Amino acid sequence: MTDRLDTIDRAKVASAYHAMSFIESGMSVGLGTGSTAAWLVKLLGARKHIEGLDIQCTSTSEVTEALALEVGLPTQSLEEADWLDLTIDGADEFDPLLTLIKGAGGALLREKIVATASDRMIVISDLSKQVDVLGAFPLPVEVVRFGWQATQGMIGDVLGEADVAEEHIERRMRNGEPYVTDEGHYILDLHLKRIADVDALALALLAVPGVVETGLFIDIADTVVLGASSGEAQLLRADEAPVIVDDLDEARLQAFLDHIFAT
Numbered sequence: 001m002t003d004r005l006d007t008i009d010r011a012k013v014a015s016a017y018h019a020m021s022f023i024e025s026g027m028s029v030g031l032g033t034g035s036t037a038a039w040l041v042k043l044l045g046a047r048k049h050i051e052g053l054d055i056q057c058t059s060t061s062e063v064t065e066a067l068a069l070e071v072g073l074p075t076q077s078l079e080e081a082d083w084l085d086l087t088i089d090g091a092d093e094f095d096p097l098l099t100l101i102k103g104a105g106g107a108l109l110r111e112k113i114v115a116t117a118s119d120r121m122i123v124i125s126d127l128s129k130q131v132d133v134l135g136a137f138p139l140p141v142e143v144v145r146f147g148w149q150a151t152q153g154m155i156g157d158v159l160g161e162a163d164v165a166e167e168h169i170e171r172r173m174r175n176g177e178p179y180v181t182d183e184g185h186y187i188l189d190l191h192l193k194r195i196a197d198v199d200a201l202a203l204a205l206l207a208v209p210g211v212v213e214t215g216l217f218i219d220i221a222d223t224v225v226l227g228a229s230s231g232e233a234q235l236l237r238a239d240e241a242p243v244i245v246d247d248l249d250e251a252r253l254q255a256f257l258d259h260i261f262a263t
């Protein structure tokens, strides 16, 4: 792999490259958001240019939509697509059941809608996101702006009853202003340290007036492609032994990267 990439990006590229093997011409593909998903989008753009890959893409954020168009991928809205063959997206944490925390990039609502309007969701990730128990990463919760303080108070009450190790809530800020999602909502980041019962917490949070969606993705992802800086990857499925993928075609990947760095 090119020496223009650091160790972290090599792992992200490996994950995205191997996940691309699930994509073939004719498919409708959901594109995730975040730095790992951005590598996927760039690699797909290179594959379209070099190999003529013919797919339709649906983006999970305005940022991803702009990148997809920039690299020459045809895009369609979810309304136009109706249903997708698969969605490939990153994650902030995943556990052995492939339950995810997502939303560091603020796109969790569209990401969940797109992923669940797909035959399958594949997660692209590296070792840093793999945990035994979710919660070390703050859990994003998307809330409507109207009465958000009241919603935050009720979320606090939920956390008081939940089996979590910490109960700190922060409204997400960006450049000194409240962060606003593509759908015009705020995000509350829940610092919990450890979530003992994700199903119970997700249900309780969704019952709070003003909560639009949580970053807990339960029973949505079926595979994690865990990339390593060596170029290898592991395919992880819940309750199955990992499958090692070590058939990276160096020349093919280098051609994709050369195209990406040249454009």
Ligand code: 5RP
Residues within 6 Å of the ligand: 032, 033, 034, 035, 036, 037, 089, 090, 091, 092, 101, 102, 103, 104, 105, 106, 107, 108, 111
């Ligand atoms: C965006 C997300 C991202 O998928 C998640 O934050 C992972 O991003 P990265 O690949 O940059 O670590 O959920 O809302």
